[in-house]
Amino acid sequence: MTTTGNSVLSRLQLAYSRPLLQRCNEIENVIHSAGTQELKNALPSILSNIFGFGSEVGWQLHSISRGYNLQEFECARRFLGSEGPLLSLVYNLQTDVTLMYEFPLHHIPGPSRQIIEEGNIPYFYINKLQTQGYGSHLILLSAFEYYMFHFAHCLLNWQNLAWNNLTDNLFPCLLDDYLNYFLPLNKSTLPPVPHQQSPIRSPVIHSKMCSPGGKTTTSPRTFGLLKASFIASQKQHSQNSSVLGQSEAEVWRSETLLQIFIEFWLNQNAIDSDKSMISPTHMYMSHQHIFSHFTEHFMPSLEHVRLVRMMIKHVHHFVNTASHDIIPSPYQTHPMSPLDEFKRSIIPNMLQKNMYAFLRHSFDRWPLDNSFRMVLETWLTYIQPWRYTSRLPSTRRDSEGDTKLVEEKWFTFIEDNLLFYSVLLQEFFNRVKRMDLMNLANSHMLYRVAKVFRLENLDSMLRQAEQEMCTSIYRSSGHMTRDLGGSYLSPESSLMFHSQISDLEKPGFQYTLMFGEKTLYSVKQVLQQLQQVKTQIQYQQGSKPVRSGLAGFFSGLFDDNSVAVGDLTPNDAKKLHKFLDECIKNLCFIYDLPETKYSITTNNTQDNSYHGNLSYNTDLDDTCPDITETCNGVSLTDIGRYQVINKMKRFEVMYSGDPDLQPIRSYENATTVRLLHQFCSYINTQFSNEIQTVYERRDLIGRLAQVYFAPAIPRDKKPSSPISGKNLDELRRPKLRLRFLASYSTMLYLAILFVFLNVWLGVGPLQYVLLLLGCTLFFGFLRALVTSS
Numbered sequence: 001m002t003t004t005g006n007s008v009l010s011r012l013q014l015a016y017s018r019p020l021l022q023r024c025n026e027i028e029n030v031i032h033s034a035g036t037q038e039l040k041n042a043l044p045s046i047l048s049n050i051f052g053f054g055s056e057v058g059w060q061l062h063s064i065s066r067g068y069n070l071q072e073f074e075c076a077r078r079f080l081g082s083e084g085p086l087l088s089l090v091y092n093l094q095t096d097v098t099l100m101y102e103f104p105l106h107h108i109p110g111p112s113r114q115i116i117e118e119g120n121i122p123y124f125y126i127n128k129l130q131t132q133g134y135g136s137h138l139i140l141l142s143a144f145e146y147y148m149f150h151f152a153h154c155l156l157n158w159q160n161l162a163w164n165n166l167t168d169n170l171f172p173c174l175l176d177d178y179l180n181y182f183l184p185l186n187k188s189t190l191p192p193v194p195h196q197q198s199p200i201r202s203p204v205i206h207s208k209m210c211s212p213g214g215k216t217t218t219s220p221r222t223f224g225l226l227k228a229s230f231i232a233s234q235k236q237h238s239q240n241s242s243v244l245g246q247s248e249a250e251v252w253r254s255e256t257l258l259q260i261f262i263e264f265w266l267n268q269n270a271i272d273s274d275k276s277m278i279s280p281t282h283m284y285m286s287h288q289h290i291f292s293h294f295t296e297h298f299m300p301s302l303e304h305v306r307l308v309r310m311m312i313k314h315v316h317h318f319v320n321t322a323s324h325d326i327i328p329s330p331y332q333t334h335p336m337s338p339l340d341e342f343k344r345s346i347i348p349n350m351l352q353k354n355m356y357a358f359l360r361h362s363f364d365r366w367p368l369d370n371s372f373r374m375v376l377e378t379w380l381t382y383i384q385p386w387r388y389t390s391r392l393p394s395t396r397r398d399s400e401g402d403t404k405l406v407e408e409k410w411f412t413f414i415e416d417n418l419l420f421y422s423v424l425l426q427e428f429f430n431r432v433k434r435m436d437l438m439n440l441a442n443s444h445m446l447y448r449v450a451k452v453f454r455l456e457n458l459d460s461m462l463r464q465a466e467q468e469m470c471t472s473i474y475r476s477s478g479h480m481t482r483d484l485g486g487s488y489l490s491p492e493s494s495l496m497f498h499s500q501i502s503d504l505e506k507p508g509f510q511y512t513l514m515f516g517e518k519t520l521y522s523v524k525q526v527l528q529q530l531q532q533v534k535t536q537i538q539y540q541q542g543s544k545p546v547r548s549g550l551a552g553f554f555s556g557l558f559d560d561n562s563v564a565v566g567d568l569t570p571n572d573a574k575k576l577h578k579f580l581d582e583c584i585k586n587l588c589f590i591y592d593l594p595e596t597k598y599s600i601t602t603n604n605t606q607d608n609s610y611h612g613n614l615s616y617n618t619d620l621d622d623t624c625p626d627i628t629e630t631c632n633g634v635s636l637t638d639i640g641r642y643q644v645i646n647k648m649k650r651f652e653v654m655y656s657g658d659p660d661l662q663p664i665r666s667y668e669n670a671t672t673v674r675l676l677h678q679f680c681s682y683i684n685t686q687f688s689n690e691i692q693t694v695y696e697r698r699d700l701i702g703r704l705a706q707v708y709f710a711p712a713i714p715r716d717k718k719p720s721s722p723i724s725g726k727n728l729d730e731l732r733r734p735k736l737r738l739r740f741l742a743s744y745s746t747m748l749y750l751a752i753l754f755v756f757l758n759v760w761l762g763v764g765p766l767q768y769v770l771l772l773l774g775c776t777l778f779f780g781f782l783r784a785l786v787t788s789s
Contacts, residue, residue: 008038009045016049020059020072024079031089039089040099046086047147051154053107062158062303064170073170080174082181082191086147093143094253100140103149108139109267110298124263148257151178152264161303166310175307176314182254183318190250190339251342258315259350265308266354268298269361297361302371308358309378315351316381316388319343348416355382356420356504363427368434370441376428380452383420386410405456414458415465418497419504422466422514425453429522437533437580440572446526447579450586459590466514469497515591523591527584527598534580537573569667625649658731660739672742684735695734703784709734 008030015026027046031039052058059076066073078084093099105113112122116137121129128145130138141149155171166172181191300308322343359382362375381387386406414421428449435442453459501511512518568576581599588595625640636644643649660677664670684691694705711732740746750772757763763771 008034008042012042012045012049020064021075024075028079028085031085036092040093040096043089043093043143043146044101047150050080050086051150052157053104053150058154061154061171061174062161062163062169066168076170077173077177082177090143090147097142099143101143101146103139103141103146105137105139107149107153109264111267111269112263124259144253145256145260148260149264152260155304155307156264156268156298158303159301161301163303163306166306172307172310175310178257179311179314182257183314185314185317185321188323188339190254192250248338251338255342255350258346261311262350262354265300265304265311266351266358268300269357297365299365300358300362302374305362305374305378309374309381312351312355312378312381313388315346316385319346320385320389347413352417353503359420359424360427363424363431368431370439372431373441373445376445376448379420379424380448383417384452385413406458406461408457408461411461411465414461415469416496416500418462418465418469419500421453421462422519423505423511425449425514426512426519426522429519429526432526433522433529437529438536438576440568440576440579443533443576443579443583446530446583450583450590453590454586463515470511470513520591523587524593527587527593530580530584531598534577534584537576537580660735660737667744668739668742669744669747672747673739676738676742680736680738688733691734691736700784703787704780705734706787707780707783709736711735 011030012027015023015030018026030042034042048054048056050059051061061076061080064073064076080086105116108116108125112125115122116125116129125139128139128141130140132138151174163169163172166176184190322340323337359375359379362372363379366372366375432446435446437443437446453462501509584598585595587593588598625643626637627640628635628637640649660680664673691705691709694701695709696702697705711734754763754765754768757768757771
């Protein structure tokens with residue numbers, strides 16, 4: 001290394017120790033003042049310092065945000081931007097195709113690394129891998145590839161990311177900048193690059209690689225059936241010309257950017273790892289032996305998934321800006337410009353397979369919590385390309401003005417991506433069966449999926465696509481009962497569909513028809529689950545005890561008609577009702593099922609159906625097991641036990657004890673609940689016999705006591721679950737109950753009343769309390785008189 005080169009590295013090391021603002025300025029000064037030869041050797045040091053490679057901590061790009069430090073955010077964004085000083089250096093170094101940088105093998109995605117270690121070459125690394133003696137391997141990259149490898153890889157190292165708004169954080173903004181620059185939506189051409197003096201290495205076709213010293217090494221022999229891609233279509237031209245056209249160089253850069261993002265962000269868990277390799281010496285290896293190596297599973301972070309969704313949205317927009325109506329299909333060819341050909345090839349040749357593996361793995365292994373919502377939205381983003389076009393409306397309203405219609409021109413996309421619709425939908429139904437649909441977020445996820453597949457004309461196109469691809473299955477006895485395996489090739493089935501299964505799924509995969517009997521059975525299970533949840537909600541709302549005592553006295557003043565469900569507020573309970581109703585409606589529409597069979601109508605006579613014989617009213621006969629009434633409540637019969645053991649029917653689990661001992665709800669103040677409970681417990685314990693005696697009197701005093709005291713279970717009501725006689729007697733004793741005062745809504749109404757009286761009449765706190773007590777006694781006396789009459 002020359003003295004000048006050492007000087008450049010020394011200046012850079014000094015700049016690394018500066019604060020971020022000064023650091024960016026000093027590095028930019030070095031880039032502008034140093035020569036190209038010195039900067040060639042300095043690029044690895046700069047990127048390692050920025051992105052945190054080896055012992056370097058990095059700039060922590062994920063923590064730089066507008067809100068924390070706007071000046072640092074803008075400075076770093078300009079420095080790392082697509083037209084910033086660092087990438088300008090990369091573009092200049094890219095003109096020298098003999099310049100290669102080594103990227104650590106252990107930093108590439110696990111499936112690709114495993115394949116290379118076994119002596120094979122993944123397609124993406126054909127022209128990037130150099131084999132040395134004793135089986136060691138080097139990954140050699142151009143300057144542009146080297147930068148983008150670092151950028152894509154750093155996302156995988158960050159843990160516990162929490163970006164409230166993507167537009168406020170540096171890394172998502174840089175990604176958006178790169179996507180808009182290299183995949184522009186409002187331009188007919190890609191951004192220009194410096195003129196190339198020698199061929200650019202194709203990520204697909206070249207079989208020779210050059211070391212930094214100019215030594216040529218031949219890669220292992222490759223073979224395999226590849227889909228037609230833009231780069232492959234340029235193979236003949238590359239062989240006959242020593243210089244790539246300028247438009248081809250621009251497309252190469254944009255394609256390389258997208259391939260790197262897909263490789264690092266979507267290829268961490270491959271479904272069919274054996275199909276990602278190309279070597280004739282390993283064809284004899286069994287699939288079981290190959291899959292035994294992949295025991296680790298990479299789980300992306302939530303922000304990782306959000307960035308993937310951002311990329312998918314942009315890709316759809318970019319593809320839909322083609323000069324022709326391009327519905328990506330790898331099995332159709334049209335004469336197009338290099339840019340349009342690149343747009344046509346993105347989804348089927350670059351994105352489809354890895355995106356399917358990413359979603360398939362996430363559907364299988366993502367935790368059953370609310371965070372799955374982002375994975376779900378990423379899937380829905382991919383299967384709805386018609387949402388991301390600005391030229392013509394891809395959906396339109398029907399005559400009623402509320403249902404969207406998917407146009408027929410998207411049929412080819414649906415057909416070429418059928419597994420994304422059918423297989424992943426079935427995987428989602430399997431997740432739904434394990435989800436608690438009483439949870440608002442979970443029910444909303446099912447609502448989103450049902451709403452998307454309910455789009456007008458989408459279900460008919462899915463049926464048509466599946467029928468055309470699986471003709472033999474549809475013809476079998478007039479029923480859709482058979483499965484299509486990946487290894488079974490029916491002469492009457494579409495060759496394109498077999499190729500799709502072979503590309504996306506692992507060997508031995510058995511395809512289940514989206515509208516077949518197995519899927520229909522799964523949908524019916526989901527509908528029954530929805531029906532049970534609706535029954536439970538109505539049961540909880542309907543079985544809300546008829547308030548007596550002080551709670552009943554104030555219920556007309558302070559309670560609204562909305563009833564909370566569990567920990568849900570009344571407003572959330574309304575949303576849950578809406579989601580469940582729409583799910584039943586849309587699923588029944590998609591699969592031609594009778595909606596009335598799974599709908600539950602509200603019974604206006606709730607007192608008869610819920611407050612009386614709770615566990616065996618006629619509204620619940622379809623869901624509750626067979627029971628009989630005993631002296632201790634209700635008990636299962638022999639038939640009922642058989643139904644419960646075989647999971648044919650079940651009781652809805654809910655609280656049926658003392659209402660004052662229920663868990664504290666989200667709409668209650670915890671401290672107030674505890675204080676009121678201690679006060680009431682003291683009164684009820686010290687004066688239990690006196691309260692009972694006064695409550696049982698038949699005169700005006702007794703009726704007045706019935707206004708202020710109330711049992712948990714009135715004597716004329718039956719318990720909703722088996723209960724011992726001792727506990728039942730305790731629940732039927734009248735008690736003072738003030739828990740209703742701990743409700744936030746009641747506290748708010750009382751506070752508003754106090755403010756009004758204070759402003760209008762000048763009533764103070766003590767006067768206000770005495771006024772409330774006086775009104776309580778007065779209206780209680782009036783109510784006792786009305787009851788006696």
